[in-house]
Amino acid sequence: ETGVTQSPTHLIKTRGQQVTLxxxxxxxxxxxxxxxxxxxxxxxxxxxxxxxxENGRGNFPPRFSGLQFxxxxxxxxxxxxxxxxxxxxLCASSPQxxxxxxxxFGQGTRLTVV
Amino acid sequence: AQSxxxxxxxxxxxxxxxxxxxxxxxxxxxxxxxxxVQYPNQxxxxxxxxxxxxxxxxxxNGFEAEFNKSQTSFHLRxxxxxxSDTAExxxxxxxxxxxxxxxxxxxxxxxx
Numbered sequence: 001e002t003g004v005t006q007s008p009t010h011l012i013k014t015r016g017q018q019v020t021l022x023x024x025x026x027x028x029x030x031x032x033x034x035x036x037x038x039x040x041x042x043x044x045x046x047x048x049x050x051x052x053x054e055n056g057r058g059n060f061p062p063r064f065s066g067l068q069f070x071x072x073x074x075x076x077x078x079x080x081x082x083x084x085x086x087x088x089x090l091c092a093s094s095p096q097x098x099x100x101x102x103x104x105f106g107q108g109t110r111l112t113v114v
Numbered sequence: 115a116q117s118x119x120x121x122x123x124x125x126x127x128x129x130x131x132x133x134x135x136x137x138x139x140x141x142x143x144x145x146x147x148x149x150x151v152q153y154p155n156q157x158x159x160x161x162x163x164x165x166x167x168x169x170x171x172x173x174x175n176g177f178e179a180e181f182n183k184s185q186t187s188f189h190l191r192x193x194x195x196x197x198s199d200t201a202e203x204x205x206x207x208x209x210x211x212x213x214x215x216x217x218x219x220x221x222x223x224x225x226x
Binding site: 006041045 | 204
């Protein structure tokens, strides 16, 4: 059984550009969540996707958007990048969208905005 | 709204000594509680979780935690730490759905 995989592992972008980060969920998991972890801080919830629809969102502006595909993989898109978007972006998958299920995290994508 | 407070940002400890990492949460409803570990340049790995039942939960790598509802705490303990336990530790709570609310993290530094 493969775990959660994210690509790319590192990325450098210029302020104002757009970026797409990708996540393959663990086999059998239909729910994907994205988190932003700024340096020295705990992860912050961005949003969650279940069956290709967003069903929960944290305090992030609309320029943070996502997609979930029929195979449950997911993308995080960030438009008009700002310097403060520099962070580790973590994807987590779960076998269902509610209840006492744990989230399994990928290794993350380190985004640097210059 | 729920929040998680990890009372110590850094905890230095000598190898083979016991350690406790403190976590307090605020929530008006029942929650599920988790501890994750993050090694440098890596994602999060689940150490243990409290869902219901016994308030003392055991996890991987010899860690355990005790849920105290009256004090809204979920402190993490290990009786004897190793150099390899040096990492960042995050306490997290989950209410509805799968959204996790994390604390700010505690850096455990194990010294020889």
